Amino acid sequence: MPLRAHSKSIIEKNVRNIAGRPLFAWSLEQAIASQCFDDIYVATDSPKIRKAVLEEFPSVTVLERSAATCMDTASTESAMLEFQQQVPFDVMCLIQATSPLTRADDFRSARHKFLTENLDSLLTAVPSKRFFWSVHGTPVNYDPLHRPRRQDFEGYLMENGAFYLTQRKLLEECGCRLGGRIGIHEMAAESGIEIDDETDWIVVEQLLLKQKRQTVNAVAAEIKALVLDVDGTLTDGGMYYGPGGEALKKFNTRDAHGMKLLRENGIRVGVITTETSPSVEARMRKLGIDEYYPGARDKFAVLLQLATRWSVSLQHIAYIGDDLCDLECMRRVGAAFCPADAVPEIMQQAHHVCGHAGGNDAVREVCDLILKARTAVLAEVSASRLAATGAMKL
Structure with a gap:
């Protein structure tokens, strides 16, 4: 070239x-x-x-x-x-x-x-x-x-x-x-x-973006694990501070339900964040997410460890991030997603930019996309098997 x-x-x-x-x-x-x-x-x-x-x-x-x-x-x-x-x-x-x-x-x-x-x-x-x-x-x-x-x-x-x-x-x-x-x-x-x-x-x-969307749907159907960031992804990026330091973070219930649906369908969920926050730790316990990694200075290294332990290739992992510390993970996974308000460098790397902002249904949007793609593939497989059975009976 x-x-x-x-x-x-x-x-x-x-x-x-x-x-x-x-x-x-x-x-x-x-x-x-x-x-x-x-x-x-x-x-x-x-x-x-x-x-x-x-x-x-x-x-x-x-x-x-x-x-x-x-x-x-x-x-x-x-x-x-x-x-x-x-x-x-x-x-x-x-x-x-x-x-x-x-x-x-x-x-x-x-x-x-x-x-x-x-x-x-x-x-x-x-x-x-x-x-x-x-x-x-x-x-x-x-x-x-x-x-x-x-x-x-x-x-x-x-x-x-x-x-x-x-x-x-x-x-x-x-x-x-x-x-x-x-x-x-x-x-x-x-x-x-x-x-x-x-x-x-x-x-x-515009043709490339259309191609990317079609690719995302195909890849999403093969996703076996979702790994995501916290601040700006599971939250809106805001932090509430009191005299004693950080007090509160706001999470979205619909995002939580989306992750629950993934896990019920056999898709693993992991959370990696550079921050160490008692409120996030409490939220992870509430959601029953054991694969929670706070204080991660090298997110990609943690992602590789997760992939190895889960025996899942990076091509079958989806990642949601919003800032530069997520960039390497976004580059290496099969499906990269980001909220609508992610930084420009992350938006450029994402296979799919959500219509929702961080902490406001972005994670739920990704969960629904993955489940919808998987359901569509399962329906096609079921229809093919049914057609094959009918042909054999004839």
């Missing part, structure tokens, strides 16, 4: 956050998840990008990119040819950060097509049933005298620039990413937008 420091249309586009993550992280994460590649590289001229990539993905190798390949007039092929001189390979996959809607399955399907059809190169494209005209008023892809109905028009495939596969020999001989036997991997229509300006950014961000 080539990433240069300066973008002409959007300042620092490649590391700017979109839907809570740096732009480069979306497609790079999917490339890693696809398990299609022996090694994954980022080529950049920016120390800031280098640092951001390695923080997100320590397994990625970051290479120095020359100034000549980062000029506004430089082609992407120049970066590919420079990479070719540094790294031995048989087939290169050029991944574009400006197509963050690329999925792991796209890489897998494209790789399979490339290998089974013995291709020299491959591009990605999306279906289009638009009618195109040249600037001189000449129809490009249809006859106006025999204008087809949209439903009868086969349409064309539009190159979307998400990624390309290229044989090393082809790149050496032609200096081009495409040539020889060319194949096309068709992607979802919404992935047709390459981010080139602020309007593209706004549209793609």
Whole structure:
């Protein structure tokens, strides 16, 4: 993935956050998840990008990119040819950060097509049933005298620039990413937008947020444990002090009932807080929550201990937090949630930002979401079994 420091249309586009993550992280994460590649590289001229990539993905190798390949007039092929001189390979996959809607399955399907059809190169494209005209008023892809109905028009495939596969020999001989036997991997229509300006950014961000919501529902159904913070999550963040120090904190009864429902459905609940508070301890006793860890300076270390003791992977743990001390936990779990009034850094990391504030039904909202997702999956399984039984009887 080539990433240069300066973008002409959007300042620092490649590391700017979109839907809570740096732009480069979306497609790079999917490339890693696809398990299609022996090694994954980022080529950049920016120390800031280098640092951001390695923080997100320590397994990625970051290479120095020359100034000549980062000029506004430089082609992407120049970066590919420079990479070719540094790294031995048989087939290169050029991944574009400006197509963050690329999925792991796209890489897998494209790789399979490339290998089974013995291709020299491959591009990605999306279906289009638009009618195109040249600037001189000449129809490009249809006859106006025999204008087809949209439903009868086969349409064309539009190159979307998400990624390309290229044989090393082809790149050496032609200096081009495409040539020889060319194949096309068709992607979802919404992935047709390459981010080139602020309007593209706004549209793609909404699509990514929609994708995140769908992902959260799928992940929530697999959740086996919920771990959460106290101040600003179970409470509104307020503290009532008397002459002798802290006296009272306000908790929400509906939040408590939500956690009770989770436990009744076999989902573990743990609470980790940096504070040590008699009132919180009393509340935990009242709720019957044994996994309560006050005074935690390293919340993630405690979370890891919990995961080990419960024999639950981090991917099957949900976490609710509202402040910077929760950030590492949020980054590492399968489903990260935050109240509506969490700090911006936490909101960016969350898979789901609650419609309610801390201490005001945010925790209940998450509990209900998890239970609803689980119920939906169980209903599907039950329906499938019933259908299978009916088929056997027939």
